[in-house]
Amino acid sequence: MILPINAERPTRILHITDCHLGAESGETLLGLNVEASFVDVLEHALVREESPDLILVTGDIAGHASHEAYQRFSYHVEKAFPNIPYVCVPGNHDTKDIMASAFPEAALPRLVELGDWLIVLLDSTIPNCEHGNLSEAELNFLQQTLAAHKEKHIIVCMHHQPVAVGCDWIDQYQVASADRFKALVAEAGNVQVVLWGHIHQAFESVLGDVRYMASPSTCIQFKPNSSDFALDRKMPGYRWFELTADGQLGTRVERINERNYPIDYSSNGY
Template identity: 30%
Template structure:
């Protein structure tokens, strides 16, 4: 069995104590990491599915790197809309591979599984995109793979999440990605971030799941951004031979509360 920890939407600032709508995101990440270390069994891999920072400053990435020190040797990352690819590569040089068009992807084997990180960052936009050259790269990896099952990791979900305002900043060119998923029955799991709440959807043979943020939580309700008074969360994934389990965990106490007008 391979155990994977997914963290997403960290939104760390360069200044300690800085808040996003009342939530001190750096301190929340420290709380999440501390809770995981105290309560979870060890992980074989840790995957960050984007939005490492909120202000895209080098000091923010360095703060994230410091907080994630326990997992440096098993850390994999893809960027989100609040990331800077150059800074991500500079601060985390060991786990960032150059993909087509300057994208930051990853590939690693996990027993019978192959795990692939797909960069959906669209410079200057909140929405995401998977360019054709990126999807060509994905198809090449899949064609070369001998593993019998595949898990994808990406920031923007490849499906609508049933929220007017979230879907307006979703993934572009997802139709071709959906076709790739449909055509390859080995793709069983797609783990995403971006929406800051737990979500699950079945796309052909694949389970599409989104994971709560390690900081501020969103509600999919309404036509404009809504903030949920919920505690930070993370996802645990266990990959077995031809099977997997996945579940979301949240910190047991709501320590900070959102302030929409902040």
């Protein structure tokens, strides 16, 4: 996919993740109406931000994969940001075949070219498993893509974390082939960012010259640096990117205004 850019300003990307939408409106996760919080996040971005050039979604769009959940996602995104393209990778709660039947083909590309930038979309899911892995085919695709686009500034996206984030209970689900992945990224020399979802919290670290990042969920938030499952009281949110042609990248995390969501903060899992 090649998207037009405005050369007179930075390219803007809205990153959202882990919506966990249900097959029916009003479904909840640990007491939170996930559709309501998703709409709150979109409305916050709509009011606060300039119009994005792309909406980037890193999985767990559905809490349990269904055609209806994906249709509801598309409805709300297209209502808030008409004519803005969105692209997705699957999460462990998603099903690729159902996503493909519910979304337009343009929403599921492998590559997105934005001027001097290239976004590479990888599938880290294993059917019926919580943990992630990049298969040999995915790693070969990444290696070939990086070799073919040495002139681009690159963002690599997936659902699962390729590095430990400090939460023991969720780090057991990180990408099993992370060592080879990180070696390929480091060798390329032009990967600026590795971006994922899954961990329901903001995260940033730097390995070599590469920035590794995750973003808040649009629903419940996991408490950082927790050994066991624990919820954070921070609000749902998103990440905003601005990319310049010379390879500069600005990013920030934004959260919606305080809400009195009836979340079960004492829960030990779901």
